[in-house]
Amino acid sequence: MSHHSIVVDDLAYSYPDGTSALTGVSFVLEPGERVALLGANGAGKTTLALHLNGLLTPERGTVRVAGLPVEEPHLMEVRRRVGIVFQDPDDQLFMPTLAEDVAFGPANLGLAGVELERCIDDALDAMGLLELRHRAPHHLSFGQRRRAAVATVLSMRPDILVFDEPTSNMDQAGRREFAEVLETLDVTMLTITHDVSHALRTCPRAIVMSGGRIVADGPTAELLANEQLLAANRHELPYGLGLTPECRRAA
Amino acid sequence: MADAGVAALYVPGTTRVHVLPAQVKVAGAIGLVFAVALTPREAFWAYGLFAATIAVVAASAGLRPSLIARRMAVEVPFVAFALMLPLVGQGERTEVLRLSLSVSGLWAAWTILAKATLGVAVSVVLASTTPATQIIGGLEALRVPRPFTAIMGFMLRYADVLTEKIGAQRQAMASRGYDPRWFFQAKPLAISAGTLFVRSYERGERIQRAMIARGFAGTMPASRQQPATRSDWLIALTPAGAAFAVALASWRLL
Numbered sequence: 001m002s003h004h005s006i007v008v009d010d011l012a013y014s015y016p017d018g019t020s021a022l023t024g025v026s027f028v029l030e031p032g033e034r035v036a037l038l039g040a041n042g043a044g045k046t047t048l049a050l051h052l053n054g055l056l057t058p059e060r061g062t063v064r065v066a067g068l069p070v071e072e073p074h075l076m077e078v079r080r081r082v083g084i085v086f087q088d089p090d091d092q093l094f095m096p097t098l099a100e101d102v103a104f105g106p107a108n109l110g111l112a113g114v115e116l117e118r119c120i121d122d123a124l125d126a127m128g129l130l131e132l133r134h135r136a137p138h139h140l141s142f143g144q145r146r147r148a149a150v151a152t153v154l155s156m157r158p159d160i161l162v163f164d165e166p167t168s169n170m171d172q173a174g175r176r177e178f179a180e181v182l183e184t185l186d187v188t189m190l191t192i193t194h195d196v197s198h199a200l201r202t203c204p205r206a207i208v209m210s211g212g213r214i215v216a217d218g219p220t221a222e223l224l225a226n227e228q229l230l231a232a233n234r235h236e237l238p239y240g241l242g243l244t245p246e247c248r249r250a251a
Numbered sequence: 252m253a254d255a256g257v258a259a260l261y262v263p264g265t266t267r268v269h270v271l272p273a274q275v276k277v278a279g280a281i282g283l284v285f286a287v288a289l290t291p292r293e294a295f296w297a298y299g300l301f302a303a304t305i306a307v308v309a310a311s312a313g314l315r316p317s318l319i320a321r322r323m324a325v326e327v328p329f330v331a332f333a334l335m336l337p338l339v340g341q342g343e344r345t346e347v348l349r350l351s352l353s354v355s356g357l358w359a360a361w362t363i364l365a366k367a368t369l370g371v372a373v374s375v376v377l378a379s380t381t382p383a384t385q386i387i388g389g390l391e392a393l394r395v396p397r398p399f400t401a402i403m404g405f406m407l408r409y410a411d412v413l414t415e416k417i418g419a420q421r422q423a424m425a426s427r428g429y430d431p432r433w434f435f436q437a438k439p440l441a442i443s444a445g446t447l448f449v450r451s452y453e454r455g456e457r458i459q460r461a462m463i464a465r466g467f468a469g470t471m472p473a474s475r476q477q478p479a480t481r482s483d484w485l486i487a488l489t490p491a492g493a494a495f496a497v498a499l500a501s502w503r504l505l
Contacts, residue, residue: 091457096384105465107472
C-alpha cells in the first residue's frame with residue numbers, strides 16, 4: 001500500500017513562553033515532490049520542520065510520515081525516513097572527522113561493518129566529498145560543510161529531506177553547485193528558504209506561511225508572480241532583475 | 252582553512268612513531284609518565300635515562316629539538332612556581348651563591364622541574380605525532396568511558412568555532428575603537444565572554460537537536476580506530492617498559 005510522504009493535519013504548537021508558533025497547519029507531500037516553504041522570519045517554518053521528525057511534540061493535530069504517526073514507538077523509523085539539514089552546518093557536523101559524522105546516523109540505526117562503510121561511501125560520493133572523508137569538519141570550506149551536512153543525513157537513506165535555509169551565506173556559484181547536487185537526489189524534498197531563485201529552480205511547488213499558518217500553496221512560478229503575496233510575506237525578487245520569463249508566463 | 256588550537260600541534264609524518272595506532276602510543280605515553288612519577292627524587296641518573304629515552308623517540312619521529320623546546324614553553328608557569336619554592340620553603344637551610352635556600356624547597360623544586368618537564372616532553376611528542384582526533388579514539392580503544400571521550404571530541408570540534416567567534420568579537424570591538432590598556436577597561440571583554448557562553452549554550456542545544464534528529468538515543472557510536480597488532484604494542488611499550496625497569500632499579504640502588 002502506498003502512502004503520502006507526509007501528512008500534516010491541523011498542527012498547532014506554542015513555545016513554553018506562550019508564543020504561538022503554529023496555529024492549524026495542514027498539507028500533504030506526495031512521494032518525490034519538491035516543495036519550497038516560504039514566509040517571513042517568525043512565520044513558523046522551522047517550528048513546522050522540527051515536527052516532521054518528532055523533535056517537537058504537537059500541541060494539537062497530527063503528523064504522519066509514510067503512514068506512520070510521528071510519535072513513539074515510531075520515532076526511530078520516522079527519523080530514518082526524514083532527514084533534516086539544519087541551517088548552520090557547524091551544528092550538524094559535531095564529530096571529529098567527516099566519516100565519523102556521516103557514520104553517526106546509520107550507526108545509531110544499528111548499522112556496522114561493511115554495510116556502514118557502504119552507507120558512508122555512498123553518501124559522501126553523492127555529495128562529491130569522498131576524498132575528504134578523513135578531514136575534520138573545521139578544515140572544510142563553507143560550501144563543503146554545507147554538502148557534508150547533507151551527507152550526514154543521506155547516509156541514513158532517507159525518503160524525505162528537509163532543508164532549513166540551505167543556501168544562506170553561500171555565494172552565487174556555490175548556490176548553483178548546491179542546487180545541481182540536490183537535483184541528482186531521488187528523494188522528496190521540503191526546502192525552507194528566503195532565496196526565491198533557489199525555490200524556483202529546485203521546487204515546482206511552494207507553500208507560503210504567515211503567522212503560524214499556510215496562506216498560499218501552489219506552483220512556485222505562479223506564487224512568485226503574485227507581487228501582493230510576496231510583499232505581504234516579505235519576499236522580494238532580486239532587485240532590478242524582475243520576473244523571470246517562467247514567472248511572467250505563470251502570471 | 253588553517254589549523255588552530257590542539258589540531259595545529261600535529262606534525263605530519265610517515266615515521267614508525269607516526270603510523271602506530273593511537274591507543275598504543277597513548278598507553279606507552281601514560282606508562283612512561285607513570286614510571287617517571289614512581290622514581291625517587293634522589294636518583295638523578297634515572298632522570299637522565301628518561302630524558303634520553305624521550306629524546307630517542309622524538310628523534311626517530313623526526314621532531315626537531317627546537318620544535319619540542321618551543322612547545323614546552325607551556326611549562327613556564329610551573330617552572331616559575333618551582334623556582335619560588337627554595338626561597339619560601341621552611342626547615343633546614345643551605346647557602347647557594349650567597350642565597351639562603353630551604354633544603355626541602357630545593358628538593359621540591361627539583362622534583363617538580365624534573366617530573367613535570369619529562370611529562371610535558373612526553374605529551375609534546377605524543378601530540379606532535381598523533382592527530383588529536385586519533386588520541387581521543389585511542390583513549391576510547393583503551394576503554395575510557397564513551398561519555399568522557401565524547402565530551403573531549405566536542406571540545407576539540409568546537410574549540411575552533413569558539414576561537415573564530417572570539418576573533419570576530421575582538422575585531423568588532425577594535426573596529427569601534429576599543430583598545431584596552433587598563434584593568435577598568437576590561438568590562439566589554441567580560442561581557443563578550445558572557446555572550447559567548449550563552450551562545451555556546453544555545454549552540455549546544457542546537458547540536459543536541461541535530462543529534463536526536465539522526466537517531467541519537469543517549470549512546471555515542473563507537474569510534475572507528477585503527478586496530479593495533481602485537482608488534483605495534485611491543486614497539487610502543489618498549490620505552491615505557493625500559494622506563495619502568497629504570498624506576499625499579501633506582502629504588503633498589505638507593
